[in-house]
Amino acid sequence: MFKSSDFLFDQIKCKSSLLCVGLDPELSKLPAQYKKQDQAYLNFCKDIVELTHRSAIAYKINVAFFESQGVSGWLQFEELVKLIPSECLIIADAKRADIGNTSKQYAEYYFNKLNVDGLTLHPYMGVDSLQPFLDFKNKYSIVLALTSNPGSEDFEFTKDLNGSLLYERVIEKFTQLAYSENIMFVCGATHPQEFIKIRKICPEHFLLVPGVGEQGGVLKDTIESGKNSKGGLLITISRKICYPSVELDFKTEVQKSAMRFQTDSYNYFLGV
Amino acid sequence: MFKSSDFLFDQIKCKSSLLCVGLDPELSKLPAQYKKQDQAYLNFCKDIVELTHRSAIAYKINVAFFESQGVSGWLQFEELVKLIPSECLIIADAKRADIGNTSKQYAEYYFNKLNVDGLTLHPYMGVDSLQPFLDFKNKYSIVLALTSNPGSEDFEFTKDLNGSLLYERVIEKFTQLAYSENIMFVCGATHPQEFIKIRKICPEHFLLVPGVGEQGGVLKDTIESGKNSKGGLLITISRKICYPSVELDFKTEVQKSAMRFQTDSYNYFLGV
Numbered sequence: 001m002f003k004s005s006d007f008l009f010d011q012i013k014c015k016s017s018l019l020c021v022g023l024d025p026e027l028s029k030l031p032a033q034y035k036k037q038d039q040a041y042l043n044f045c046k047d048i049v050e051l052t053h054r055s056a057i058a059y060k061i062n063v064a065f066f067e068s069q070g071v072s073g074w075l076q077f078e079e080l081v082k083l084i085p086s087e088c089l090i091i092a093d094a095k096r097a098d099i100g101n102t103s104k105q106y107a108e109y110y111f112n113k114l115n116v117d118g119l120t121l122h123p124y125m126g127v128d129s130l131q132p133f134l135d136f137k138n139k140y141s142i143v144l145a146l147t148s149n150p151g152s153e154d155f156e157f158t159k160d161l162n163g164s165l166l167y168e169r170v171i172e173k174f175t176q177l178a179y180s181e182n183i184m185f186v187c188g189a190t191h192p193q194e195f196i197k198i199r200k201i202c203p204e205h206f207l208l209v210p211g212v213g214e215q216g217g218v219l220k221d222t223i224e225s226g227k228n229s230k231g232g233l234l235i236t237i238s239r240k241i242c243y244p245s246v247e248l249d250f251k252t253e254v255q256k257s258a259m260r261f262q263t264d265s266y267n268y269f270l271g272v
Numbered sequence: 273m274f275k276s277s278d279f280l281f282d283q284i285k286c287k288s289s290l291l292c293v294g295l296d297p298e299l300s301k302l303p304a305q306y307k308k309q310d311q312a313y314l315n316f317c318k319d320i321v322e323l324t325h326r327s328a329i330a331y332k333i334n335v336a337f338f339e340s341q342g343v344s345g346w347l348q349f350e351e352l353v354k355l356i357p358s359e360c361l362i363i364a365d366a367k368r369a370d371i372g373n374t375s376k377q378y379a380e381y382y383f384n385k386l387n388v389d390g391l392t393l394h395p396y397m398g399v400d401s402l403q404p405f406l407d408f409k410n411k412y413s414i415v416l417a418l419t420s421n422p423g424s425e426d427f428e429f430t431k432d433l434n435g436s437l438l439y440e441r442v443i444e445k446f447t448q449l450a451y452s453e454n455i456m457f458v459c460g461a462t463h464p465q466e467f468i469k470i471r472k473i474c475p476e477h478f479l480l481v482p483g484v485g486e487q488g489g490v491l492k493d494t495i496e497s498g499k500n501s502k503g504g505l506l507i508t509i510s511r512k513i514c515y516p517s518v519e520l521d522f523k524t525e526v527q528k529s530a531m532r533f534q535t536d537s538y539n540y541f542l543g544v
Contacts, residue, residue: 024373024374026373026377062370062374064368064370064374064375064377064378065374065377067377067378067381068377068378068380068381068385069381070346070350070381070385071343071346071347071350074342074343074346075343078342078343093370095368095369095370095394096336096367097367097394098334098336098365098367099419099420099421099482100421101296101298102296102334102336102337103336105298105336105337105339105340106336106339106340108340109339109340109341109342113340113342122367122369122394122396123396123427124394124395124396124416124419124427124428125416125419125421125423125424125428126419126421126422126423126424126425126426126427126428127423127426128421128422128423128426129419129421129423144396144397147371147396147397147398147401148371149371149372149397149398149400149401150398150400151397151398151399151400151401152397152398153398154398154399154400154445155395155396155398155438155441155442155445156396156397156398158430158432158438158441159432159433160430160431160432160433161431161432161433166427166430166438169427169430170427173426173427210371
């Protein structure tokens with residue numbers, strides 16, 4: 001089933017939330033009770049999902065953290081995908097892309113075998129490198145446009161002879177395809193001043209927005225300038241939810257934090 | 273041990289070759305005798321390595337083909353890495369890159385745990401996104417610059433206000449780092465006219481060159497315009513070696529084809 005923008009907006013209204021919970025399990029940061037477990041990452045993420053799924057529209061699983069654990073990590077990753085409630089959008093944040101026949105391998109694995117709903121992708125190699133992902137019309141190709149890291153200044157802001165920035169050209173190019181309903185763009189909350197321009201280029205598309213919290217993005221500004229009539233934003237929060245500063249009563253803290261982002265994000269969307 | 277450019281040039285002279293064999297195992301293309309085996313990809317690649325290692329300076333393992341097989345694929349990938357002779361450069365062609373703390377996970381896995389010599393990387397997110405890879409001074413960060421696919425026209429050729437193309441800016445930015453001896457660039461053989469310009473920007477660095485053969489790049493032109501005094505090129509050949517058109521006597525064909533690219537590449541380098 002394609003979790004279309006209408007489906008996502010129904011979920012946003014139903015849960016009163018724009019929250020996407022980021023799952024980035026890192027051994028050194030896990031609460032003590034998980035650290036010694038065989039499947040520490042899976043158990044930790046499973047608890048996070050149980051504690052937050054009433055607040056979350058989507059989950060973004062950071063594949064690198066599982067990949068770094070080798071075979072054991074992949075076993076846990078594949079199990080985790082199955083545990084996420086079906087009304088939530090499941091995003092594999094793997095940032096893949098290669099020439100066509102190779103991208104096809106990735107697309108088959110993530111979209112067909114694992115059945116995740118979306119996959120993050122590097123645009124550098126151009127449209128044909130992402131075509132095998134785009135061909136899955138019921139899955140989201142989530143294209144990096146304007147990332148949240150300081151290094152986004154290096155190339156993404158390169159101005160071309162027409163005055164367009166590289167990240168703007170990326171969005172233009174992909175939204176101009178004959179079918180682009182299955183495309184989202186990654187746009188970091190660390191660049192709130194760019195969201196107005198982004199919305200002129202792609203008024204309809206959902207944006208996956210990292211960078212709120214630890215990286216300095218401000219939730220209110222981001223939502224005010226980035227929202228559209230269907231919500232249009234999946235605000236990704238990872239560390240601020242999964243790694244509370246007070247480890248005592250960890251589960252309560254995780255739940256409270258998710259509920260706060262749920263409430264705040266929806267209130268900012270409604271403008272109240 | 274860092275397989276420095278001097279080490280690579282010694283190997284190039286010793287083996288009289290610029291050949292990098294690309295390992296892209298694809299079930300539908302494997303010879304019949306492998307298809308039914310449990311570890312078909314490992315067994316196939318193991319035979320390719322045995323048949324070609326006297327001709328090859330490097331092996332480029334296409335990670336997507338293993339990743340597409342899930343846990344079984346990763347088991348085979350990790351075994352394959354161990355089987356490649358130590359005098360050869362082992363490149364994981366995974367095309368990764370993410371924000372710093374996430375890239376660090378990839379770097380630890382490929383460079384520390386698996387001990388491969390090089391990893392291919394997307395530059396889109398900027399220098400800081402690749403810093404965790406660059407910090408491994410004895411491992412190669414192999415940065416995509418000018419790729420061999422038609423879609424390379426979409427963004428890589430974008431001209432900025434100074435008249436530089438995006439791919440040129442990528443090479444400039446990374447070669448200007450305080451330490452860049454552990455950097456290579458991917459430059460596709462489908463753009464032979466660009467190699468002269470590339471060599472002006474980075475005369476010393478090794479280039480990993482896909483695109484000869486199936487994709488249309490011409491070996492002689494590429495080597496003549498891209499070589500430097502230490503060779504400076506790793507010419508990647510995958511399908512033209514691993515999937516001979518005549519399957520009868522498969523092993524002989526693989527060996528013959530590798531030897532042909534070995535001889536031709538070195539002769540073009542010498543200019544004879």
